[in-house]
Amino acid sequence: MVVSRLRPILEDKGAMAGLGVILLFCLMALLAPWIAPHDPTTQNVRDAFQGPGARYWFGTDEFGRDVFSRVIHGARPALMIGVFSVVLSVVLGMPLGMLAGFVGGRFDTAVSAVVDVMMSFPSLLLALMVVTLLGSAPSMVVLAIGISHVPVFVRLARSSTLVVRELDFVAASRSFGARTGHILRRHVMPNVIGPTIVMATLGIAGAIREEAGLSFLGLGIQPPAPSWGNLIRDGVNAILHAPTLALLPGLVLTASVLAFNIVGDSVRDMLDPHDIAAAAAKRDRAR
Amino acid sequence: MSGLAPASASSPPPLLSVRNLSIAVEGAGGQTVVDRVSFDLGEGGVLGIVGESGCGKSVTAMSVLRLNNPALRLRGGEILLAGEDLLRASEARIRAVRGGEVGMIFQEPMTSLNPVLAVGDQIVEAILAHRPIGARAAREAAIELLGLVGIPLPARRVASYPHQLSGGMRQRVMIAMALSCRPRLLIADEPTTALDVTIQAQIIDLLRRLQRELGMAVMIITHDLGLIADFAADVVVMYAGKVVERGATRDLFRQPLHPYTERLLASIPPLDRDVDRLTTIPGTVPSARTMPSGCRFSTRCPLAEARCRETEPPLRTMPGGRAVACHLVAEGRAA
Numbered sequence: 001m002v003v004s005r006l007r008p009i010l011e012d013k014g015a016m017a018g019l020g021v022i023l024l025f026c027l028m029a030l031l032a033p034w035i036a037p038h039d040p041t042t043q044n045v046r047d048a049f050q051g052p053g054a055r056y057w058f059g060t061d062e063f064g065r066d067v068f069s070r071v072i073h074g075a076r077p078a079l080m081i082g083v084f085s086v087v088l089s090v091v092l093g094m095p096l097g098m099l100a101g102f103v104g105g106r107f108d109t110a111v112s113a114v115v116d117v118m119m120s121f122p123s124l125l126l127a128l129m130v131v132t133l134l135g136s137a138p139s140m141v142v143l144a145i146g147i148s149h150v151p152v153f154v155r156l157a158r159s160s161t162l163v164v165r166e167l168d169f170v171a172a173s174r175s176f177g178a179r180t181g182h183i184l185r186r187h188v189m190p191n192v193i194g195p196t197i198v199m200a201t202l203g204i205a206g207a208i209r210e211e212a213g214l215s216f217l218g219l220g221i222q223p224p225a226p227s228w229g230n231l232i233r234d235g236v237n238a239i240l241h242a243p244t245l246a247l248l249p250g251l252v253l254t255a256s257v258l259a260f261n262i263v264g265d266s267v268r269d270m271l272d273p274h275d276i277a278a279a280a281a282k283r284d285r286a287r
Numbered sequence: 288m289s290g291l292a293p294a295s296a297s298s299p300p301p302l303l304s305v306r307n308l309s310i311a312v313e314g315a316g317g318q319t320v321v322d323r324v325s326f327d328l329g330e331g332g333v334l335g336i337v338g339e340s341g342c343g344k345s346v347t348a349m350s351v352l353r354l355n356n357p358a359l360r361l362r363g364g365e366i367l368l369a370g371e372d373l374l375r376a377s378e379a380r381i382r383a384v385r386g387g388e389v390g391m392i393f394q395e396p397m398t399s400l401n402p403v404l405a406v407g408d409q410i411v412e413a414i415l416a417h418r419p420i421g422a423r424a425a426r427e428a429a430i431e432l433l434g435l436v437g438i439p440l441p442a443r444r445v446a447s448y449p450h451q452l453s454g455g456m457r458q459r460v461m462i463a464m465a466l467s468c469r470p471r472l473l474i475a476d477e478p479t480t481a482l483d484v485t486i487q488a489q490i491i492d493l494l495r496r497l498q499r500e501l502g503m504a505v506m507i508i509t510h511d512l513g514l515i516a517d518f519a520a521d522v523v524v525m526y527a528g529k530v531v532e533r534g535a536t537r538d539l540f541r542q543p544l545h546p547y548t549e550r551l552l553a554s555i556p557p558l559d560r561d562v563d564r565l566t567t568i569p570g571t572v573p574s575a576r577t578m579p580s581g582c583r584f585s586t587r588c589p590l591a592e593a594r595c596r597e598t599e600p601p602l603r604t605m606p607g608g609r610a611v612a613c614h615l616v617a618e619g620r621a622a
Binding site: 167168169171172173174175176177178179182186187190191 | 386391393403
């Protein structure tokens with residue numbers, strides 16, 4: 001069952017490449033202290049501004065720190081913040097959206113109004129406000145990015161719920177005495193979870209980008225701790241005589257965002273109900 | 288068994304008694320979709336509610352379990368289940384009635400089952416909502432129910448998904464779910480409308496058999512008088528939100544009193560001779576804005592007089608438990 005559901009993604013070369021890249025970044029983040037050739041924060045001023053080479057693969061920065069090691073260590077905040085903030089937005093947004101869509105009335109109006117206001121701000125701006133208020137510890141960055149993405153998941157869950165709510169089997173379930181909570185869990189959630197997974201996968205890409213953005217602006221991960229965002233900023237300062245300092249971390253960031261986007265697209269194809277129905281019909285015919 | 292006239296003081300109260308039920312669309316000046324509808328259904332009886340689309344028959348049926356769209360508001364009346372007013376019962380109580388004492392099946396078996404859950408799981412769910420007997424026992428009960436509604440190989444079918452079953456099979460599954468707690472009353476809202484003609488007869492036969500075996504009362508809503516002719520003991524004919532005639536099915540078929548019932552019966556194609564054109568009732572049900580002030584059928588009634596367009600005929604009880612709302616019938620001039 002699980003394998004047959006996964007088959008489309010296993011046959012999709014782009015998605016497999018994306019998954020490979022994500023896996024690579026995960027290993028990088030997990031094993032950073034062991035695989036990084038140098039300590040990411042040790043300064044060695046005599047080796048400052050070395051170009052990429054055998055000793056320093058990505059070169060060194062103004063303090064002679066190994067950029068390759070810093071990029072490897074930078075995968076940790078990127079993935080951690082990317083994943084946790086999206087988990088936070090899903091956990092807050094999905095139930096709220098389902099409830100608003102199902103219950104309707106004043107509650108729905110209130111939730112939708114708040115969501116609309118939040119959506120009218122760019123999410124980076126929202127995240128900036130939260131970080132400014134709460135400080136820039138990594139957990140606060142998770143909170144900031146997580147909250148700024150909640151509206152997306154509220155809307156998504158709400159709109160799916162509005163469709164499911166009107167379906168006959170919901171009325172049927174009610175006619176058998178089911179409670180609202182039960183109907184939400186059993187009948188509404190399975191129909192909401194698919195699009196939410198797709199949006200969450202794409203959301204990780206967005207969250208990684210935003211973490212980099214916050215760090216680039218100096219409000220995310222604080223130096224000397226490495227993050228892709230502050231690596232790029234450091235590189236921009238020296239972009240005229242050492243362009244690789246900004247370019248290489250930028251490429252790594254791009255690769256990770258791209259990987260999550262490609263996988264997200266493929267997951268969407270996989271969870272598309274039309275495709276699932278077609279696949280089920282195909283299995284039935286084969287039987 | 289099933290009495291149609293309001294119960295007298297001496298007899299036990301009927302299982303279901305709908306009294307002066309009025310429902311209107313929310314807001315001032317909202318259209319009245321059900322207007323002072325009354326009927327009784329005795330324990331173990333079978334009652335048909337017949338009428339065209341939009342006559343309020345489904346709204347009446349859904350009201351019993353309070354499942355109507357929230358935009359429809361109760362304007363008055365009561366629905367008594369064994370003497371208890373369901374319209375004023377608590378939310379917890381009505382939940383216990385839904386699927387417990389009253390089971391319901393719907394028009395669209397294709398969409399009334401959740402496509403992502405195996406049918407067995409859905410029956411188990413309906414059982415566990417009322418009887419905390421444990422998952423294993425509930426599954427056994429689900430298989431037994433599938434057998435009861437005539438599904439072959441129930442132990443295998445319990446794991447099937449809705450898309451693997453035909454429309455008729457799905458309707459059987461719905462019936463199994465509705466019967467899961469052995470209700471005293473089964474409400475069937477156009478249970479065969481979405482099915483093939485041959486399957487329709489099978490489903491009606493199944494309902495008849497179950498009604499006898501389980502001794503439950505059945506309230507069947509349909510626009511097809513012929514379908515319920517030999518199933519329902521009594522019939523309520525509705526037109527534009529009102530009861531126009533009610534009585535024992537046999538009497539009603541033998542001698543329809545209300546001009547609308549008469550036309551409705553005449554529109555059933557005869558089996559014994561060929562007809563070139565099917566008999567129809569000219570015109571359509573009037574909308575809220577064009578609702579005549581007098582008898583609501585007066586715009587389509589061939590017998591209508593000036594008086595019919597001015598004053599609304601009350602529902603008069605006739606000898607033999609029949610009731611009809613027509614000025615002319617009351618004077619013995621029609622039917």
